[in-house]
Structure formats: structure tokens, C-alpha cells
Amino acid sequence: xxxQTLTYLVVGLTxxxxxxIAVWARAGSTSDFYVAGGGVPPVMNGMATAADWMSAAxxxxxxxxxxxxxxxxxxxxxxWTGGYVLMAMLLAPYLRKFGKFTVxxxxxxxxxxxxxxxxxxxxxxxxxITYIIGQMTGVGVTFARFLGVTNEMGxxxxxxxxxxxxxFGGMKGITYTQVAQYxxxxxxxxxxxxxxxxxxxxxxxxxxxxxxSLSGQDISMLARxxxxxxxxxxxxxxxxxxxxxxxxxxxxxxxxxxxxxLPHVIIRFFTVPTVAAAxxxxxxxxxxxxxxxxxxxxxxxxxxxxxxxxxxxxxKTGGDMYAADASLVHAxxxxxxxxxxxxxxxxxxxxxxxxxxxxxNDKTKNQAVLDKxxxxxxxxxxxxxxxxxIVLANPEIALLPNWVIALVAAxxxxxxxSTAAGLLLxxxxxxxxxxxxxxxxxxxxxxxxLRAGKIAMACAIxxxxxxxxxxxxFAAGTVALAFGIAASSIFxxxxxxxxxxxxxxxxxxxxxxxxxxxxxxxxFAHKGIFFIKGTDYLGLIGGANSxxxxxxxxxxxxxxxxxxxxxxxxxxxTPECPEHIQHLVEDVRTPRGSKIIGGAH
Amino acid sequence: xxxxxKAYWHAVLKLxxxxxxxxxxxxxxxxxxxxxxxxxxxxxxxxxxxxFAHQGxxxxxxxxxxxxxxxxxxxxxxxxxxEQ
Numbered sequence: 120x121x122x123q124t125l126t127y128l129v130v131g132l133t134x135x136x137x138x139x140i141a142v143w144a145r146a147g148s149t150s151d152f153y154v155a156g157g158g159v160p161p162v163m164n165g166m167a168t169a170a171d172w173m174s175a176a177x178x179x180x181x182x183x184x185x186x187x188x189x190x191x192x193x194x195x196x197x198x199w200t201g202g203y204v205l206m207a208m209l210l211a212p213y214l215r216k217f218g219k220f221t222v223x224x225x226x227x228x229x230x231x232x233x234x235x236x237x238x239x240x241x242x243x244x245x246x247x248i249t250y251i252i253g254q255m256t257g258v259g260v261t262f263a264r265f266l267g268v269t270n271e272m273g274x275x276x277x278x279x280x281x282x283x284x285x286x287f288g289g290m291k292g293i294t295y296t297q298v299a300q301y302x303x304x305x306x307x308x309x310x311x312x313x314x315x316x317x318x319x320x321x322x323x324x325x326x327x328x329x330x331x332s333l334s335g336q337d338i339s340m341l342a343r344x345x346x347x348x349x350x351x352x353x354x355x356x357x358x359x360x361x362x363x364x365x366x367x368x369x370x371x372x373x374x375x376x377x378x379x380x381l382p383h384v385i386i387r388f389f390t391v392p393t394v395a396a397a398x399x400x401x402x403x404x405x406x407x408x409x410x411x412x413x414x415x416x417x418x419x420x421x422x423x424x425x426x427x428x429x430x431x432x433x434x435k436t437g438g439d440m441y442a443a444d445a446s447l448v449h450a451x452x453x454x455x456x457x458x459x460x461x462x463x464x465x466x467x468x469x470x471x472x473x474x475x476x477x478x479x480n481d482k483t484k485n486q487a488v489l490d491k492x493x494x495x496x497x498x499x500x501x502x503x504x505x506x507x508x509i510v511l512a513n514p515e516i517a518l519l520p521n522w523v524i525a526l527v528a529a530x531x532x533x534x535x536x537s538t539a540a541g542l543l544l545x546x547x548x549x550x551x552x553x554x555x556x557x558x559x560x561x562x563x564x565x566x567x568x569l570r571a572g573k574i575a576m577a578c579a580i581x582x583x584x585x586x587x588x589x590x591x592x593f594a595a596g597t598v599a600l601a602f603g604i605a606a607s608s609i610f611x612x613x614x615x616x617x618x619x620x621x622x623x624x625x626x627x628x629x630x631x632x633x634x635x636x637x638x639x640x641x642x643f644a645h646k647g648i649f650f651i652k653g654t655d656y657l658g659l660i661g662g663a664n665s666x667x668x669x670x671x672x673x674x675x676x677x678x679x680x681x682x683x684x685x686x687x688x689x690x691x692x693t694p695e696c697p698e699h700i701q702h703l704v705e706d707v708r709t710p711r712g713s714k715i716i717g718g719a720h
Numbered sequence: 721x722x723x724x725x726k727a728y729w730h731a732v733l734k735l736x737x738x739x740x741x742x743x744x745x746x747x748x749x750x751x752x753x754x755x756x757x758x759x760x761x762x763x764x765x766x767x768x769x770x771x772f773a774h775q776g777x778x779x780x781x782x783x784x785x786x787x788x789x790x791x792x793x794x795x796x797x798x799x800x801x802x803e804q
Contacts, residue, residue, distance in 0.1 A: 185774075190773060190774070193751060193770075193773030196774055196777075196778060197751055197777050197778070200778045201743065201747050201777070201781055203781065203785065204739070204740075204743050204781050204784055207785045207788065208739060208740065209736070212792075327764075329765075329766070329774075330763065330764040330765040330766040330771070331764065331765055332765060339765025341765050341766065342765065357759065357767050358755075358756070358759060358767075364752060364753070367752055368752055368753075371752065372748075393803050395789070395792075395793055395796075395802075395803060398785075398788065398793075402785035402786045402789060405778075405781060405782050405785060409778045409781075409782055413775055413778055413779075416774040416775065705725055705729075708728075709728065709796075709799075710796055710801060711796075711800075711801045711802065711803060711804075712803075713803055
């Protein structure tokens, strides 16, 4: 069957399954809608959390980034998984015992203040909406690439699908749909990786293949890769760090505590039946996430080696890559390169007019490499490869069957849709439950609250879709901001609420405002105010990365430290936290007496 | 034995402290700060520091969460604060 037909079929089939599940599990009460009635078993909850968490960014672009960055790309791997350890130990069981089903309602009660809750809602909405715009864009790009429709059309289709199951299904629908989406996206990720690992190293398990030897040769995969990339003037694959070691350090911290503070992930741990289940649930989530995250570095390294071997025959055998006949003749390039050339994401320009493709780092400071290139008659690197094509092109590079390519398309869509749906739920509950019911309209009925939640979701979909159609220059900056906000506002306030029983509302409010403000200030200085081009004010802060060479993506860590510090100082100079709240915190610290979270709260 | 809420909380904090120490050691320690030194040791084809950053720390994170959950369960029973 033709690739296009097959792709329609596979993506269409997975959609039918998602919608079918949403209809089957339609929500009845508010607690069904928000937390699936508190009755989702830990393993299933883990799978759903994994699907929720792994967005289009994880699925499509992470391996490509690691492929380019090498060792330094490990900060994404450690950062985005290490946060689950923090969540399992420091947050999930206590929030579950507390018995509220949204983050702002925890803040409202723990800090005996609707003001603190409103600040938390603002942080949460800012974070969720910025994150979701990237997801809607991801849906659009994936649809456009694989279904042959325009980007706008892709976003409209995505909006309709997300609307259908998020609005009608609620949490219960989303949870079971996300289990299905997890299965689709993990198969789409691992199957090509298994094929490729087997081809290269003879070991079908990518995690072992990465550390294995090349088939039929007496050299390890990574040693060959190191040799090939350094010979071509790139940084050594296994040692190149991301900026300074300090930057890599704080970048990792920012991703970790940002993960632990993501409201749409935290909300997951309210859906398990007991406190003990909340602890192990984070572990199950991480197991399912790690299946993709430990495969990603293998995909990254193998794709890099495959790419170099395709373009330079000597890369495979370890021969002289500067030999006259080593570089690929352009007319003989494989079909997948032709296909990607038409998208504009892979470009070739014959600088030395020899009809062959030379791909190396022509900006290297290594004089020996430049001399060799000059001696071989190379006049600059002729190939530009967009990092985002690595995962999508992977099955094509390895010449895998069409059904695998179609499956990858379905996986990319599943990743983007599941994250968008989870974020929408967090937005809807924050708006209807924490803002409307708790602060503005206390007499709102359960039905009214449910309806308001659905309207909020619909509005969020329209706003996110609209911003996805007219992206104000976002990309990596959006994701960085989302994590920076979660790291600098939500994580610290939850930590202090549980571990410092003397923390009062004045401290919590001041801390959140200080943390989020300083983070936004630094990020906007680099990326423009609300990412609008031309409004950046780098001059004001003394140039790019002026704070100890820390990049804006890594700045959430500094925001979090500011939050803790300001909160502590302010709490020392304001009235102490009331006695009954301190007792409440003590009660939260023990599992005894936990209840299934019901709709009455 | 002191079975008060205070003693329970101290035991919990100690358990969290130990686990977070290992968490930081494998990621920030072995994966970042000591990675250049550890790269002199090889695990199959993997330089060890690289392995911790790209593989090992994640496996250890998973183990940490399950061990922690198990030990906390035991602690809850010991202090008689577990769920019934």
C-alpha cells in the first residue's frame, strides 16, 4: 500500500480509538471530570502520566537535539526524569493526603488566603497556556508533514480532536485515552530504534547497542562516532558540554524542579486511590517515561553515525574521510534525502562544484581539520540538516517498511494531543474551580462548575490554536518559559507549604511574585516581552547570558532560589502562621486518614 | 520507642535526605561534575561519565522511587500511621 494511504489509515484508526474511549468513559460528576473519581490504578495512572508528560518536544525534537549536542544533551534526559524523584518524595504523597484536586486549592487552604490562590492561578495559567501553544504548533507541523495538508488545516483538525475528547471526556476520558496514546507513541519510538540498533551493532536492545561494538568491526559504536565527528571538526560526542559546566548544572536543576512543579503532572497524583499509591505511581510514570528517554540517546547517536556514514563512505569503515572518493555523489543519494530536500529541512549546496556532498564543521578552530579539508579541495560544509527531522526521518534512513513510517506519524500526533489535553484540563480546573467557584461565585452549582470548566477549555483551545496559527516567534523559548515559571513559582510554594509549617501567606505570596517576576524579566530580556520580536532589552541587563553565563532557559533555578529566599525573609517579619494551619500541615505529613477525593470539596 | 508525630517526621526527613543525596550524586555528581574523571573508566563501549548522564542516572532514579516507596510503607507501619 502507498505510504500516504497507509498514514491516513493508521492515524485515522488511532483517532477512532481515542474518541471511542472518550465516549465510553464520559464523565458524570465533577470529581469524575477532574480526577477520574480517584479510582485509577497506579500502573495505568503511570502510563497516562507518561503520555501526558511526553509532548511533541520529547517525541520529535529531543533526540535530534541530543544528536547535535552529544554528551551535553544529557541535561534533558536527567532534567526531565529527575523531577519525578522530587515529586515522589517531596510532593505527591502529601498533596494526595491533603485531599484537594487542584494546585491552587491546596495553596488557598494551606496559606488560608484566596489572594495566594489567585497568584497561583495566574502562574499556572501563564505556564500552561505558553506550553500548550507549542503543542498546538506541533500538532499542526506533524499533520502537515504526514497528511499532506497545510499547517493551518493541521491545527484546525488538531483543535477539533482535542476539543472532542477533552471537553466531553474530562479526566476519566483523558486518562484512558492517554493509556492508548502511550502505547501508540512508545511503539512508534522504539520499533525503528530496535531495527536500527540491530543493523548497526547486532544488538536489538538500543540501550545496550549504544554501548556495544559495531557489527563486524573491533571498535565500539561510541568510539567510532567520537572519531568520526572529531575528524570532521565537530566537538567530541561523548564529552562536549552544553555551555559551561555551571550552566549545564543549573539548566538540569531548572528542568528537574520545573517538572516537579508542572500542574498538569501534579494533578495526576490526585487520581490515585491512596497515599502509598501516590508514592509508587511516580515510579510507574518514570518507568514508562524512561523506556522512551533511555532509547532517545541511542536514537541520537546512531542517527548521527548513520547520517555521517550515508554521506561519507569512510565513516563506516574508519578509513580516510578526506579521500577523493569518500564523499557521497549527489546524484546517487538515497531517496529519503530527496524527500526531505523537498521540505526544505535538508539542504545541499555544491560549494566546490565536484558533484559530491561534503559535510563537516567548517567553523572549527582546529587548524589540522581545516588544513586537511583545504588539501582535499573542500570549500565549506555543503549540507544543512534540521535537528527536528532526526526522529521523523529515522525509519526512512534505515529503509524500514512503510507501516513503521506511518506509525511514527501517529506517534507524533499522539504525543502532541495527549499533552495538550492534560494541560487543558489543568487550565479548566484552575479557572472554574479555583477562580470562579472559590473566589467569584461561591454559590455555583456542581453542574454550573462543570459547564464553566468546559467553556474555559474551549476558550483555551481557541486561544492556543489562534496563537499556534500566528506564533509570535516562539519555539524553544516557549518551553523554557513554561519550565522557568513552574520552577520559580509553583514548586517552591508547594515545598514550603509542606516542609515549613511556619510559612505564612505573606511569605508565600511575596515568594511566588518575586520568583516568577525575576524569571520573566531575564527571559524577556533575551527573547522579547511576551516573545514579541524587537522588544528584547539585553542592553539593560548587560548583554546575553550576563548572569554568570547562565542561559535564559536555565534561569528558572535562580527564580526558585529567589522565591525561597524572599518567602523566608518576608515570613520572618509578618504575623506567624495560625495554629490550626500548623496542625493541618502536621496532619498532611502522615498517611493515616486519607480519603478518596470526592466532588464535594 | 518514641512513636510520636515528631519522631515519625524526623525519620521521614532522614529517609528523604538519604535518597536525595544519592539522587544528586548520580546526576549532578557522576553525570556532570565528576563526568570528565569517570570517562576514563569504560562500561562496555560507554565512557562511565557519559553513561551516567545518558543512561545510568535514569535507571537509578526509578530504583530510588520504588525503594523509597517501600521503605516509607514500612516506616508508616512502624509508627502506626499507615492507611487502613
